[in-house]
Structures are given as C-alpha cells and as structure tokens.
Amino acid sequence: MQRLFTSAGETLSGTPWNTYPRPQLVRKDWLCLNGKWHFTCGGTETEINVPFCPESLLSGVNIKMEYGREMVYSRCFTVPEEWEGKRILLHFGAVSRKATVRINGKEAVSHEESYLPFSADITDLICEGENEISVTAVNDLSHQHPWGKQKEKRGGMWYTPVSGIWQTVWIEPVPERYIHTLTIHTGRDYAEITVNGADDGAVEMNGVCYPLVRGMVRIDVKDPNCWCPENPYLYRFTVTAGEDRAESYFALRTLTVERISGIPRLCLNGEPYFFHGLLDQGYWSDGLYTPAASSCYESDILAMKALGFNMLRKHIKIEPEQFYYDCDRLGMIVFQDMVNCGEYHFLRDTILPTAGWKPLNDARLNRDQAARENFLKTMDETVRLLGNHPCICLWTIFNEGWGQFRADDAFRRLKALDGTRFVDSTSGWFARKLSDVESLHIYFKKLRTGKQDRPQFLSEFGGWSLKIPEHSFNLEKTYGYKKYENRETFVRDLKALYLEEVLPMISRGLCAGVYTQVSDVEDETNGLLTFDRKEAKVTPEEFRDVSDRLCKAIKEQA
Template sequence: MGKFAELYTEEGLKMPKIPWDVYPRPMMKRDSFLCLNGEWDFSIKYGKEECIFEKITVPFSPETLLSGIEADIPEENYDSMVYRKSFSIDEGFDRGRILLHFGAVSNYAEITFNGKTVGIHRGAYDSFSFDVTSLVKKDNVIEVYAKNILNDKLLPYGKQSRKRGGMWYTPTSGIWQTVWLESVPLEYIKNIETYTDSNRVTVKAEGIDKGRVQVYTDNGTIEYEMNGGECVFEIESPRLWSPDDPYLYNFSVETETDRVESYFAFRTVEIKEKDGYKRILLNGKPIFFHGLLDQGYWSDGGMTPPSPESYAYDIEKMKSLGFNMLRKHIKIEPQQFYYDCDRLGMIVFQDMVNNGSYSFIRDTALPTVGWQNRSDKRMHRDNSTREMFVEGMEKTVKALKNHPCICCWTIFNEGWGQFCGTEMYGRLKALDDSRIIDTASGWFSKVESDVESKHVYFRKAKLKAGKKPLVLSEFGGYSYRVEGHIFNPDREYGYGKYKNRDEFARAFCELYKNEIIPLAKKGLCASVYTQVSDVEDETNGLLTFDRRVMKVTPEEFLPISEELKNCIE
C-alpha cells in the first residue's frame, strides 16, 4: 500500500491458520459446521490471460494486511478476482442436504462447485447460500469469480472508494466474511423469527410445520408445542433486556430430524412526553442514548475484524467509558457483532447502507452551512438505484430484526443516496414497527421521521427540542494522532486537532460537560460522538486504528457518563 503504515492489531499478529473458526450464525445455531476459511488460491483475471495464482487468507479481502497479499485491486478493467479452494468432506457429515454459505462477498460473485455454476449473488453486505447436495464428493473444489463494482454506484457501497482519503476508505473487495458448509436433513428449519410483546413470545419457524420449542430459564426448561410453524407462549414476570442487565432467554426449536438453538429478549422502545420533552423510552423509562459512531474498520483486516473477539473488545472498551450505544455506520456486520451487543448490553442504532452518487456540494457543503430543509423527491431518480436500495433495506431488516440490541434504524445518512424519505419511512415501518426510525440522519429533514436528527461539527451544538425527540446523531470528531499508530503520515482528518493526549482528553471531557449535559437537561435524547476508532486518514477515534491505545481513560470520563445518565433518569 505504498506510503501507508503497516499497523497490526494484537489479534492480527496471533491469527490462527484458520481465522474466524467459530459458528457464524449465533441467532440460529445448528451443530453442523465446516469452516472453509484459511488458505485459498487467488488471482486477478484479465481477458484470456492465464491466471497466476498466489495464496490468500480468507475471509480477509485482498487489499488488507491479513490477507497476505495487500493487493491494489484495479478500477474495473479486469474480468474478475478468482478464488479457488480444494477440500475434503468426512463421511458422516451429510445428513441429507449440504448447504454452502457465504457471510458476504463484495459485491458481485459467481460461485462454482466442482466445476458447475451454482449461483450468482449481487450485494456486498448480506449473506447468501446454495444447496450443493447433488454436487458433493469426497474431494471438492469451490471457485468464486468476484468483482467489486463501485463506479456505477448501483450496489450499496458504504464508505468504500477507489479514491480513498479523508472520510472515504480503501475498498474491501471479494470475500470478507466466513465461508462454510452446513448439513441439514431433507426437511429442515430454514429461518427463525421471534416477537415479544409484554410477556408474550411468538416463535415462527420457516420450513417446518410441527415441532417443539424448549425455553431455558433460571427455573428450568419449559416445553411448548409448535403447530403450523408457529408457537405462542407467555413468560411470567419477564426479565427485561437493557444495557445494565442484558438478559437473554435461550431456546431451541426441535423436530424429529432437526434442531436449532436461538435466543430472544424482552425490551420495548417507544416515544412519549416526559417532563415537557419528547423522549425515547427503553422499557417504559427515559434513558439517555449515550453513543458513538462505529465504522467497523480495522487496520489489518479492513471491514473484517482480525478475530471474532474483536467486536467484544471494542464494545467492552466503550462500555468502560460509560457509553451504552453504538451507531453502526453504513455497514452491516457479521452476526457476531450483534450477538455480542445483545449479550454484553450495547444498544445499536443501525444504518442502512447507501448507494447512489455522492456530491460534495449537495451532500456535504451546503447542508453543513444550514441548507437542509429541501425536498428529496427528485434526488437520485434512477429507478434501478432506488430499487437496489429498497432491496438492501428489506434484506437488512430480515437479517437483523431478531436482535434486541437494535433500537433504531437509520435510513439515509447526510443525503447519501437519499430519495423519497417519507415513502421509505412508510416502507420500513411496514417491515418493522417495533423500533424508532431516523429517516434522514443530520441532513435533508423535510421527510417523515420519528426523530429530529442533527449533525453538528465545527461549532457549538445550539439545539432546541421540538415536537419530536431530539437526536444529535453526529458531533465531535476531535483528532489526536498517536505516534506509532498513524496509518497515513501525510494527512490528518478530523474536526479540531490536538497535539497531546492530555489536551485531547480535556477537550473531549469539556465538550460533554459544556454542551451535551446541558442539552440533555433540555430535551436532547441521544448523542453520537465521532467515533469509536481511527480509520485510515481519520484520527478522530477514541481508539487508535490498530486498537492498541485508548485516548481517554475511564477514570477521566466515566463520572461524566454517570452525570449524563442521571440527568434524565
């Protein structure tokens, strides 16, 4: 990568031969799992030229240090990235069907199994699978022909850019999440959905008619019958999920031939007036949603954390400072992230991933100086782009809606790809009416939304609560570069620059004491500081890009978090 520093995380230096060798679907866990991560053959194919293969470590994209390649993938003037993996399957693995799963491939993939094409997938952030039962042998070969198509802006792309720099990041191309095999019976449980309301639980299982649901409580196991693929039951005096008590109810769904494990939680999110202000309530009580912007990038793995424990590390570090919320910024993570937030007690405000063109003048400069109250009906008018965004939104909700940690959906960020916000709000409410929706985070606000969402950089946050809950969905972004942990020595990107740790920590703490706490007392419901970690040129994180240094200590900031928490509870 030329002039950029090679920053390894501690976990990256200890990476095992098979990375991410953990079950990738904790929300629907089955006891069949063959991890195909690790060493694959890799080549970039140009026209009729013969492929020259080298070794790559999956699931890390070829641009990353941990891939072992650190390649510059060309614009789009190549046929494909070619991945190839040979592997064996033990006798006894096959239970009737064999499914080949991909956590995510950015952003176009054609898959062959033992020489036969089994499917094509478009999209960088969602999982997909194929039934390869009829093709499986003892010795097998998978080939993946992938491209990361970014120029036409049709597919959701998030922060990926061929012209990285500033707030845009090096692309994550090709395979970037776990590849694995699973064997299931001929008739199997395809998906689980859970719904909780008061003390009532509904469990729906796709692919089966009859079965048993076993719920594991502190007082023992309770069994219920499932009919028509559905089971409804009640839990007496349920224990509510919250950041302070992230209680999960474990359960299983079982048929004569199949069994999966999952979990659910009881928690509510609603908007009500309290003490003269519109507030967001968790479990019927107003809390301050004390959050951070979470980009989900690592110095050595790009969008892929170096290990499954990386998410918990970030979450626990931020909880040690008193934060109770992460705004997952225009990225969909592997399920491990949401599971860790569920079990550790970290609320998530989840962004949809943007597509469509970006204009610095339209989407950044003019709104920053206050030009935000405009219609979005004529923005991003290409029907294919709009349809692709809606498809991505629907897939995101289906994949993540069981997770209790997610309390808010963000549809559009700063006008990026924004169109017909009021219509998109209605579509999303129809998919999931149990969560708060921030339709237009920070920017073009002339749309239906559950909250008033503002971004404030460069100036003091002078906000006034109104008819909707007031959310400061981005602010801060103070920059402090830690020597020895700087990705780009030639550029520093942030909002306000500090030369040493003490100066940075003092300014960070004073920002909350002088602006956020007073605003919380006058109706502010949530704040999102930019950000969890440095990312490439951005040096405005509380952690360095390699996660080795935290720039502020719990001793300095936790008392401020407690004061913020107490001012509305």
C-alpha cells in the first residue's frame, strides 16, 4: 500500500489540533494535551502523536493492531498556576472503543463508545506541579456498539479500523458553579436558549442583555437574517452565569415539508430547495479518522462548494465539532447518519436488496438486545451533542439495513427528541411506514424516483471510479461501480448523469441527491478528490454550471 500524505500532513509540526475543540461553548482558558504521549501495545513501546490513531501514518506508530489487546497511553502535565481555586475538567473528544482514564494512578472516568465525547472533574485527583494522565484503551471492534465501516480485514467498502484516542484531549478551569451545556431551539425569528447548570445569569447579543429566568431565555429577532448555504449568517452571543462566561452562536432557519403544485417538497426557510450533496466518509490518507489539521475540514467544504454542492451526507461517522462549526459558518448543509450497530450480512443487506428483495418486517432483524440498546442510546446522545448546529438538516437512522430493527419505533423516538429536522428512517432500502422522505440507493440502474407520496431523496448514486495511481492507496485493487481510464470521459459522463437523469427527476419530486463521494477512501477510487486531497477529478469550471441548473430547476417548480 502506498504511503499517502495530505499537504497538511507533510507540514505537520508542533502540537496538532491546537484549536479550541468546543466551538458552541467557548471559554477563554484551556490547555491542549495533544502531542507526544508514551504508548505501549503488546510488544510495541514508543511515542505516539495524539490525537492520531496508532494505525495512521501521522501517529508516528503506524502499526497493524491486534484488536482486543490493551493500549496504554501516558504523559505528564502541569495545571497553570492561575487556575488555582478553580475546578479542573478533563475532556476527550473520542476514544475507540473502551477507555479507562487515570490521574496519578487513580481512576477518573471510563467510557465505552467510539464516537462520543466524555469528561471528568479531576480537581480532587491532581496535585501541585507535575501530574500523570494515563489512558488504557481497547478496540475490540464489537458489533454490539457503533462501529461504522471499521473492519479488521479491510478492503472494498470497508476500511482500516481506528483505535484509541482519535480526537483532542484537553483540560479547562471552571468555577464551582458553571455552565454545563447549552440547548438552543430556533425558529424563523426567535431563539430559545437553555443554560444547563445555571438558573441565574444573562445572555448578551448585539449589545442587548437578556436575563435568564430559571436558566432559560427567549430572544425574538426583528428582521431575521435566515441561515442557508448562500447566506450562512450566525448570531453570536455571550452567556454569563455567576463567575462563568462562555461564547456561543445560533442561526435562524426552518425546515418543512410543503406541497408545491401537488408535489411534496423539502423546504428551507419556507422555499423549495434542492439539497445537492455528496457522500462524505470522513477518512484521510494519513490520519484515517483524523485529518492532519482542523483546517482540512474547511478545505474540503470549500472545494465542494466551489463545484456547486450545498450538502454533505456525513456517512456513519460523528466528526469533531470543528467540522460542524465549519459547515455552520461556511454554509454547508449536513445530512447526518447515525453510526450503525449490529452485524452486517452481505447476502441479506446488499445482494438481495439490490435484486429487489425486501423483508416484510424488521422487528426480528438485529435481535441482539445489547446492540439495540447501545444504538438507541448513542442515537439519543448524537442528537444532544450536535443538535445546536444549524447546518444539520436531516438525520439518517439506518443505512442499507445495517443493524436495522424497528425503524418506525426509532423514527418516533428521534422525532420526540428533535421535531425540527427531517428524518430518513431507512436510507437505501428496507423501508417501513414512517419517514419524512422516500430514500433510494441506485448504483447499477437508470436513476428513478420512488412511488411513495413523500419527498424523493436519491440518497446514494454514482460511485464511479477514476483511479490516479500516484495518488491511490492500493495499486493492485480498485473499487467503484463503473471504471474510467481518463479524466475527460469521466467528466463528460458525470455531467451527463446529472443533466440527463438527475435534472429531469426534479420535476417528478426529487428534492435531494447524494453522489458517492467526496474523496477516494483506501481501495475506493470513486471520489471527486483523491485520498490525499491533492488532485481534483473535476473542476469548478467544468461542473459549476451543472449545479446551478439543478438548483434553479427546483425554484422553477414553485
């Protein structure tokens, strides 16, 4: 396999990801604990560059893991003197999969999910001067917990697993009573902000102070500036509660299903909108789950916006919050997948559905009770974690039947948590009764709309391979649904696919489309960018007009 570095990976130096990791609750003081840690696993004892997983090039370890074996990370840190008298909170963005954290030999916190952040108050465990932090982690690739596309035997549409710490580790000081989280609900002209952890205080925005009443405040906005990809306006505010102070933001936008000329449409801010998207796996050639720098997200987003895309379907992965913040501020809609649990069966979940077979009932699918409970718990936590981000406009619950069970019950549960966004219950196939969209995956046939009287969503299509050898991970194997040898033919056919098949479907109810995909990933060479992000297979000059015609077409339907 070729060692491929992104441009950011080639120039990586200093403390990686030294960027404030929680953009929706920003405090002035914090300390990044990324960088060099001592690392042991089996017979390997070395330094590792956190937050990059040991399977990655950027970690400096780049080993073949023995899954199920313990990894131990350790390093020392000193709490700044000016934080004396404060509570000290320790935060992990994510560790895959199980983690036990100790401070000076005493357990501080344990956690069992690969894609969610966790924290601990370590005030009573630290001492003056130097402190030791250690993390014992195990990635057992358990399918009873969300696992995404990680496979020990990677290949095709399955990728190298990600073990151990893969997001930022950091500490911050807070007063005895502090702001825990913010919950923000918005409409077209108002925002309701709940400050969890505080009853008294105030929110200040644009020079106006709004007092908290039992930890809540409503801000009515005159002449609202509504968020959309073409105008990603953010309202920034400051929360003060006792001695604590934090900065945050919200955006105003609405998502509704409206019947336009007799056809159900997905509407953004009351107007039919074509959600023109790409599948985004969130893998990088040198860091796997973690790009070399937080700025890499901005580069991907802007590259896709330059082509005219306005949406990314974040595929069965939860990113660091920086990704969603960049989408918020740059104007990129996100359709966010839940991360799959349970077993995948090639015959049941891929071959038979592609041929047209569908189960009559999903109540008996994925009958592992632990997997069901962990999936639903993680779904709930995902909504709570990301729910304040205006860029997220749709949640996907199940993808192609992977771990699917009782989809209608899951739809009701998710809608109870968040009734403001669209929900795609079953992306691809195995549809049940409840969903805001009819969601189809079509790779080997002529594109078409479905038969249900609901907004039509072509949630995956394309996946065409154009392999550029010098920027490809696997020179021996190529994965894609149609293979091209030269760029000119690929671009010609890509434009024709959109203009001759996608465009006519808009008048028949198509509201959103997701082409596979943003970038190559390992064996897959079906991205619009190479795995190392160094080559684009289509340029804005070649494709922007196609995107403009799609977005104009849906406005004409109104």
